[in-house]
Amino acid sequence: MGATEAIQAQKKATDYCTFCPKMCRFGCPVAEATKKESHTPTAKVTSLRLVREAKVELTADVASQFYACTGCGQSKNLCAHRIEVPPQLYAGRALAVERGVAPTAAARLAATLRECGNRYGPSLDARVGDLESVGMKDANAVLFVGCVTAKYFPENIRDSVRLLSRIGVRARVYRADALCSGYPALAMGLPEEARRLAGIHVKALANAGRVVAGCPACVHMLRNVYPTFGVKLRAEVFHVAEILGERLKSGALHIARKKGPAILYHDPCHLGRTLGVYDAPRALLSRAREAPLLEFPWRRRDAECSGGGGVLPLVMPEVALSIARNRLAQAPSAEAELVTACPSCLRMFQKAGRPARDLVNVLE
Amino acid sequence: MDPNVVDRLKEALGADAVSVTDVDRRACARDLWPATTIAIREGDFGPLPDCVAWASSEEDVRKVLAVAVETGTPVIAYGGGSGVCGGTVAVQGGIILDLKRMDRVLALDAVSGTVTAQAGMMGERLERALEEKGFTMGHFPSSIYCSTLGGWLAARSAGQLSTKYGKIEDMVLGIAAVLPDGRVLRTKASPRSAAGPNWTQLLVGSEGTLGIITEGTLRVCPLPEHRAFRGFLFSDVPTGLDSIRKLLQKGVRPAAVRLYDELDTFMVGKKGAALPQDEKSTGESWSHVVMQKAQRIAFAHPVVAGWLAKLLPKECLLILTFEGPKEMVQVEERISAAICAEAGAKDIGPGPAEYWWEHRYKVSYGLSAIYEAGAFADTIEVATTWDRLVPLYDAVREAIGGHAVVLAHFSHAYPEGCSIYFTFAATARGGEASLALYNQIWGDAMAACLRTGATITHHHGVGLARGKYMAEELGVGLDLFRALKGVIDPKGILNPGKMGL
Numbered sequence: 001m002g003a004t005e006a007i008q009a010q011k012k013a014t015d016y017c018t019f020c021p022k023m024c025r026f027g028c029p030v031a032e033a034t035k036k037e038s039h040t041p042t043a044k045v046t047s048l049r050l051v052r053e054a055k056v057e058l059t060a061d062v063a064s065q066f067y068a069c070t071g072c073g074q075s076k077n078l079c080a081h082r083i084e085v086p087p088q089l090y091a092g093r094a095l096a097v098e099r100g101v102a103p104t105a106a107a108r109l110a111a112t113l114r115e116c117g118n119r120y121g122p123s124l125d126a127r128v129g130d131l132e133s134v135g136m137k138d139a140n141a142v143l144f145v146g147c148v149t150a151k152y153f154p155e156n157i158r159d160s161v162r163l164l165s166r167i168g169v170r171a172r173v174y175r176a177d178a179l180c181s182g183y184p185a186l187a188m189g190l191p192e193e194a195r196r197l198a199g200i201h202v203k204a205l206a207n208a209g210r211v212v213a214g215c216p217a218c219v220h221m222l223r224n225v226y227p228t229f230g231v232k233l234r235a236e237v238f239h240v241a242e243i244l245g246e247r248l249k250s251g252a253l254h255i256a257r258k259k260g261p262a263i264l265y266h267d268p269c270h271l272g273r274t275l276g277v278y279d280a281p282r283a284l285l286s287r288a289r290e291a292p293l294l295e296f297p298w299r300r301r302d303a304e305c306s307g308g309g310g311v312l313p314l315v316m317p318e319v320a321l322s323i324a325r326n327r328l329a330q331a332p333s334a335e336a337e338l339v340t341a342c343p344s345c346l347r348m349f350q351k352a353g354r355p356a357r358d359l360v361n362v363l364e
Numbered sequence: 365m366d367p368n369v370v371d372r373l374k375e376a377l378g379a380d381a382v383s384v385t386d387v388d389r390r391a392c393a394r395d396l397w398p399a400t401t402i403a404i405r406e407g408d409f410g411p412l413p414d415c416v417a418w419a420s421s422e423e424d425v426r427k428v429l430a431v432a433v434e435t436g437t438p439v440i441a442y443g444g445g446s447g448v449c450g451g452t453v454a455v456q457g458g459i460i461l462d463l464k465r466m467d468r469v470l471a472l473d474a475v476s477g478t479v480t481a482q483a484g485m486m487g488e489r490l491e492r493a494l495e496e497k498g499f500t501m502g503h504f505p506s507s508i509y510c511s512t513l514g515g516w517l518a519a520r521s522a523g524q525l526s527t528k529y530g531k532i533e534d535m536v537l538g539i540a541a542v543l544p545d546g547r548v549l550r551t552k553a554s555p556r557s558a559a560g561p562n563w564t565q566l567l568v569g570s571e572g573t574l575g576i577i578t579e580g581t582l583r584v585c586p587l588p589e590h591r592a593f594r595g596f597l598f599s600d601v602p603t604g605l606d607s608i609r610k611l612l613q614k615g616v617r618p619a620a621v622r623l624y625d626e627l628d629t630f631m632v633g634k635k636g637a638a639l640p641q642d643e644k645s646t647g648e649s650w651s652h653v654v655m656q657k658a659q660r661i662a663f664a665h666p667v668v669a670g671w672l673a674k675l676l677p678k679e680c681l682l683i684l685t686f687e688g689p690k691e692m693v694q695v696e697e698r699i700s701a702a703i704c705a706e707a708g709a710k711d712i713g714p715g716p717a718e719y720w721w722e723h724r725y726k727v728s729y730g731l732s733a734i735y736e737a738g739a740f741a742d743t744i745e746v747a748t749t750w751d752r753l754v755p756l757y758d759a760v761r762e763a764i765g766g767h768a769v770v771l772a773h774f775s776h777a778y779p780e781g782c783s784i785y786f787t788f789a790a791t792a793r794g795g796e797a798s799l800a801l802y803n804q805i806w807g808d809a810m811a812a813c814l815r816t817g818a819t820i821t822h823h824h825g826v827g828l829a830r831g832k833y834m835a836e837e838l839g840v841g842l843d844l845f846r847a848l849k850g851v852i853d854p855k856g857i858l859n860p861g862k863m864g865l
Contacts, residue, residue, distance in 0.1 A: 012736065018404065019735035021396045021728050022446060022510035026486040035418060035464035035484070036383075037445055038391035046404065047387060055407030061387050078509065080729035297496050 003094035006191070007052050010091060013083045014052065017045035024078035024085075029305040030068045030312070033322040039068045041075045041085045048092045060103075063096035064315075067103060070323065071187055071310035073273035077301050086187075086310060093189025105314040106188050113185055113193050117178030117200070118147045125179065127154065132173045134158050136165060139172035142208040142235070144222065146215035147180050148343035152350075156214055156343065159360040160240050164212060167247040171212060176204035181218040186225065187311045198226045201233070208235040212243055214360065216270035216277075216342050217309065224274075239271060241341045241359055245280025248287070255287040255363055261337045262291035263362065266327070266349075267303035268342030281341050281359055288362050294336050296327075304330065308344030324352035337362070365414040365457055366435035373417050373459070376427040381418045381465075388416045392442055392460040396507075397450035397829060398742040399802060401735060406795035413440065413454035420465040422578045425542045428461055429576065432857045433544050440859050441572035443484060443512030447519060448743070449827030451571050455861040463514050466578060469493055478537060478553060480581040483514025499584040502529030502619075505823075506728050514577050520569040522783075522823035524724055525619040526776045527612070528687070531823060533568050535582045541567045541575035544853045553581035566848075571825055572859040574852050588687035591619075592697050593717035595637060596682045596709040601625050602754050604680045605774060605782065607707045609750050612779045614703070616696045620685040621777040622720065625757075627673045628771035628787070629681040636715020666790060669769045682709065683717035727787075739791040740798055744809050748818035749781035756816040757784055763812035764788060764805045776822060783822035826863045834864030 001009070022042045025031055031039040038044070044065045050056040071086040096102040097110075109119060118124045128150050134157055135143065141164065149156050157173060164171045181201065182194035201222065205211060211233065213219050222237040247253040263285050271277045278300045286293045298304050307313065307323030328349065331338070338356035340346060349356040373382045383389075389412045394400040403410055414437075419425045432439045438458025445452055454460060463484035470480040472494070479501070481490055487508040494500055503523040505511060515521070517539060522531040529535065538553030551564040567575055598604035604623040611618075624632055684700055686693045701711060734741045748756050753774075761770050768790035776783035788805060792798040810833045813820050820830055820837050835842050842864060849856070849865055 015736040016732035019401055019732045021507065021731060022444065023725065023728055025444065025510045026488045027509075032486075035462060035467070036388060036391070037416070037442070037462065038385075038387045040391070043387075043391040047390075050407055053407055056386075056390075059386070061385050065387050080726055081732065297492070 003091055003098050003189075006091035006094060007048065007088070010088050011052070014045055014049045014088055016081055016083055017042060017085065017088070018049045023080075024075040027074040027078050029070055029072055029074065029307065029323045029326070030319060033307075033319050033326060034068070038065055044068065045085060045088055048088055051092065051095070058096060058099055058101055060101045063093070063101045064103065066092035066096060067312075067315045068319070069310050070269070070305045070307060070312045070320070072269040072305035074269075074305070077273055090187060090189060090191075093187075094191055095189075097189045102189055103315045105311070106190065109184060109188050109311070109314065110190050110193060113180060113190070113197070117197070118150070118180045119184050120147055120151050124150055128173065128175050128179060131157050132175055134161055135172035136161060136170040139170045141169045141171045141210040141212055142174045142205060143171040144174050144181070144211050144213035144218055145179060146213060146218045146343060147184075148347055149214055150179060152347055153343050153358065156358050156360050159358070159364040160212070160214055163244060163360055163363055164240070167244065167253050169210065169212065169243065174205070176200055181215075181221040182225070183217040183221050184311050184314070186221070187309070188314070194221075194225075195229050198229050198231055202226065202231045205233055205235055211235045211237045212240055213237065214240045214341070214343065214358065216268050216275060217344065220270050220274050239275060239277060239341070241271065241281045241284065242275075242277055244363070245277075245283055248283055255284065257287060257290055259290055261335060262294050262333065263289050263339050264294040264296070264331060264333060264336035266296065266306065266338060266340040266345060266356070267299060268340055268345045269303070269305050269309055271341055272303055273301060284359060284363060285339060294333055296330050296332065298330060306340075306345040306348040308342070308348040313348070320348065321351055324348040328352055328354050365437055369431060369435050369437050369459070370415050372431045373415065373428065376431065377417060377419070377424055381420070381424070383416045384414070389413050392416055392445065392452070392462070393454065395445045395447045395450060395452045397448055397453070397827065398740055399450060399799060399829070400453065402740050402795055402798050402802060405735060408795070410453060411455055411457065413460040414457045416460045416462055418462045418465045422540065422542060422548065425461065425463075425576050425578055426546050428459060429542060429544050429857075430546060432459060433855055436855055437857060438860050439576075439857050441514065441518065441576050443515035444486065444507070444510045446507040446511040446515060447827055448824050449829035451519065451825060451827030451859070451862060453828055455828065458857075461576065463576070463578070464512065470579065472497060472499070472584070474499075477584050478581050479584045480553070480579060481513055482579050483512060483517070483577050485513050487511050487513065487516065494584055495587060498587055500587050501535065501582060502585055503532060503535065504724070506725050509725065513580055517568050517577050517580050518571050519825035520823055522776055524775070525685070527621045527778070528617045528619040529585065532582075533565060536564060536568060536580055537583065538581045539564050539567055539577055540579045541577045543575045544855065544857060549575060569825070571827065571863055573849060573863055573865060574858065590687065590690040590693050592686045592693050593714035593721065594684045594686075594697060594700065595634075595712045595714065595716035596704045597634075597712055598623070598680045598682060598707065598709045599678050601680055601757065603707050604682050604709070605750070605753060607682070607704050607709065608774070608777050608782065611700045611703045612777055614699060616699050618684040618696065618700065619687045620683065620717075620720075621775060623680060623682045623774040625680055625772045626676045626678065628773050629679055630676050631771055632681065634681060634712065634716050635719040636713075638713030638715060666765065666767060666769050670765050681716060683720050685717055685721060734789055739789055740802060741787065741789040742802070743824070744786045744788070744806070745783055745822040745824055746786075746813045746818045746820060747776070747781060747783040747822040748816065752816055752818060753782055753784070756813065756818045759812040759816050760784070760786055760809050763808040767801060767805050767808075828862060831862060831864035
């Protein structure tokens with residue numbers, strides 16, 4: 001499906017958003033960070049409709065509106081019609097790429113993904129090669145590493161493998177012709193590249209018993225988006241918090257309660273709103289410390305984005321950073337240990353000056 | 365616009381606080397006035413502002429006004445752009461002064477029960493920030509997700525619990541507003557004062573025509589410890605209104621009071637009502653699809669819909685909610701139930717009111733479906749004293765029932781009178797015909813309202829939509845308003861073309 005068809009396929013959603021009295025606007029992290037009316041979901045989708053109806057030209061400026069979205073899903077959470085804004089804007093981004101008015105980051109990402117299969121370049125592939133030895137022999141599962149984890153948080157790979165082994169999941173570190181699940185490609189408006197990557201993984205994971213990933217966006221791609229491309233993984237796909245949470249519930253996982261600072265948990269958008277995983281990380285983390293688990297005032301379904309999604313850090317790094325700062329400003333405690341379960345959130349918090357730890361680091 | 369304005373604004377505010385891009389100008393060209401929604405459906409965004417400027421402080425606002433005064437450039441204060449009367453439409457171009465970067469709570473005085481916050485704070489964010497600390501403003505306009513404190517003050521907003529907590533003008537103790545000459549009107553946040561006319565109230569409702577409101581101090585209340593919900597069915601509108609009047613005049617203050625007329629009762633349905641199954645056979649038992657089809661037919665043939673409405677069961681739903689200390693709530697519930705029973709109303713339990721509370725912003729989402737279907741809808745909220753309320757209800761329905769499907773509910777009730785919230789929906793071929801019909805409906809409704817002696821707006825304000833009715837509404841008052849405007853804003857830069865000035 002080309003970009004124009006993808007936009008047409010969402011016609012009703014686009015019309016609804018255009019005529020909506022801005023009911024999700026207060027929840028949009030981008031609009032909250034920039035305070036621009038043009039960044040409200042209503043305004044962004046209205047522009048998409050005007051482009052669709054050929055009432056305005058798709059200029060670089062209009063395209064920049066389509067890129068002003070982290071894909072956090074707060075809009076759907078606040079919508080009585082359960083309309084999803086990001087897929088509409090991603091279709092708009094694809095049209096911007098087709099017409100050559102997308103931000104330069106799009107072409108850069110396209111080239112890197114095509115050449116290296118990951119978003120950071122050739123050195124990352126070598127690093128994953130080094131990490132292969134971390135994996136278990138006689139594996140019965142695959143650990144899908146993901147680009148951000150490999151680049152910035154390789155220790156999460158070790159911790160995940162070790163934790164999983166405690167519940168009988170013997171994971172090998174996955175390495176194929178590509179590392180990227182295709183999420184940044186899809187979000188950047190490069191759906192064909194996302195499809196290509198999906199094809200690689202579906203083939204390479206044909207015999208994987210079970211796939212576990214630490215990146216919620218990768219799980220979303222593998223589990224939910226690939227089938228929309230017409231390809232489907234045979235293996236079941238889990239986020240590491242999901243599988244650990246299940247085993248904790250069944251009594252198969254024991255976590256030793258430790259002294260230490262209280263933990264403050266941040267819900268990653270794709271783990272929470274997209275995959276619906278709210279309780280598992282909380283159950284796991286509550287067992288890890290003697291101090292009670294702390295919460296952000298806006299949490300679970302209402303949790304605010306860290307700024308790391310939707311390739312916003314690639315196209316509008318300053319805005320992404322403000323979003324992270326806004327989220328951190330809501331933290332109820334400055335001393336608590338900030339913990340989350342998504343490498344993109346970790347990265348954003350690190351950039352905003354309050355380093356966080358992944359759930360797998362804490363449980364280990 | 366003077367070509368130097370943008371450079372001067374950039375110099376004053378910083379380059380990232382001023383935009384001349386088409387996307388920013390287009391996004392601010394429109395508010396939620398249905399006339400602008402009808403236009404955008406056709407791809408027409410109406411007059412564009414020349415630029416958008418973001419103020420982060422009172423000082424920034426002063427700088428923008430200084431440039432505007434010197435160059436004679438219009439300035440339109442902009443918050444969430446959620447107004448429904450075109451109050452922020454840049455009819456003469458100029459500067460959209462976006463205040464959303466002024467978005468902090470400045471002080472919460474738990475002892476006095478007041479909050480001071482900046483004008484650009486989104487309503488829902490302000491309310492959530494208060495609730496975290498154990499307070500509420502009790503202000504729940506259906507626009508709370510998309511409107512700002514400044515907008516509430518500038519347009520005399522009302523929330524759904526206004527009967528208990530009051531409208532925004534009842535909550536505000538003091539404001540700060542920047543005037544075109546750079547002075548800041550800072551009114552004292554005192555509970556009451558006898559130091560002459562009330563300058564806070566003069567700016568409240570001035571819709572950006574007299575000054576730019578930058579902050580407000582408002583009453584907050586402790587979060588209610590108890591909430592109760594009641595529902596009653598009345599045989600007709602006058603009987604229901606009479607009971608509302610009696611319970612208010614007796615001193616009962618429900619949080620929400622909503623009496624739906626027969627057609628609105630049918631549309632709303634009696635979800636959750638404690639009724640035998642065969643008595644529930646109104647709107648809710650219709651399948652969604654049938655309902656939508658019926659609505660489309662109704663839009664196309666409002667007269668037919670009017671006949672059909674006459675066939676509806678003679679029942680009007682009243683929902684009441686109460687909140688506060690449990691003992692007080694229980695007394696209020698008991699008195700209200702007794703008054704309703706005396707009027708012959710059927711007590712249908714808490715269900716419908718609970719359902720309404722859970723879905724209280726639902727109606728706003730419904731607009732999308734109506735506009736997507738090619739129709740249009742709007743609301744007209746007027747108010748009057750009890751003695752004229754039924755004549756007002758009859759007159760407006762009579763005036764516009766030939767062009768549109770009209771529903772009404774009575775909410776925002778006071779001991780002396782009540783507001784009527786008319787919802788109308790209609791359809792016409794194409795944008796031009798739709799706008800013509802839309803304007804005709806408004807004209808007829810306003811004329812009926814003025815004939816009855818009611819006020820033309822209870823809480824949506826004036827903007828562009830009601831400007832031409834202001835002379836009749838205010839009489840000599842409009843002369844005074846104009847004279848005052850001439851003194852405060854002699855160059856006429858503040859939101860020109862609005863409020864009938």
